[in-house]
Amino acid sequence: MHELSLMEALRDLALQQAEAEGAVRIAVMTLRVGSLAGVEIEALRFAFAAVMADTIAAAAVLRIEVVPAVCRCGGCGRRFAALDGVCECPSCGAISRELLQGRELQLTSLEIA
Template identity: 45%
Template sequence: MHELSLMAETLAIALRNAEAQNARQIHRLTMAIGAASGVVPDALHFAFDVAIQGTIAANAELAIETIPVTCQCPQCQTQFSPPDWIYECPTCQTLVSQTLTGREIQLKSLEVS
């Protein structure tokens, strides 16, 4: 389960930032997770519940914002959100291998006191 190591690293970043702000408690972490990142939100929530034990984030909430997949066709430059895992341009039917968004894994914000 890579979500556990992902959450451990994310929590370490959050704790360093909270410490830099002299915070006593982390109330909420917001993460942006791309739909094609391979991260399973339920597994991430489970990992969060495990990782926060015994830290200043012990009573914190995890919010996940899902970032949809978007692509840009290299042939006709159309930007689109594919309806499934086949990234085919709706304008010219070119298969697209790269995404503009949807692979992000980011700690977006912290609420601390």
Template identity: 45%
Template sequence: MHEFGIAETIVQTALDAARAHGAARVDVVRVRIGDLSGVVEEALRFAFESIADGTPAGGARLEIERAPVRCYCSSCGVEFATAPLDYQCPACGAISGDVRGGREMDLVSIEVS
């Protein structure tokens, strides 16, 4: 439901960066979205297209890279990649309450021309 707000930040940041680099338009926008971010990809794409329309980012390609959930197991001292609801260390079976990745919502890069 908050994908529109996120898309607004994406488009605004991309337009500001493009302008700062003297570019006329934004062709590609790359974001990294964590599996625990609560962001729905289709909703984000729809919001992005709607908001970018009519701006120099109109028609830009949105590339979404997923970031897996990463937990830290304090007994084993290791970090492991997993999925939402599965916070169990594959080595020792302990449940980790220390999630270190998966909530990302990052604007990684843009391509401009």
């Protein structure tokens, strides 16, 4: 259940950014979350509501873009979706480590007023 500490980090980041812009409220926060980031989206939403209470983001909407895990084959260079987190190339069958995306835990934008 580290979703709570991630949402606390999000709150601190978002408030800092919004206040630097002189915002009086945050309407929307958009996150990119990788499918191998090790978090549960529902748990993120639950924690989000709890940690934003009593801030200028209390009524903010949380938008989450899920980033699918994509690997690059160490053998033939093909890019492919890493199903179940395994980088097994569908072309040549090689198993490699290079994950191009899928671990993201990023705040990408804030809608403020």
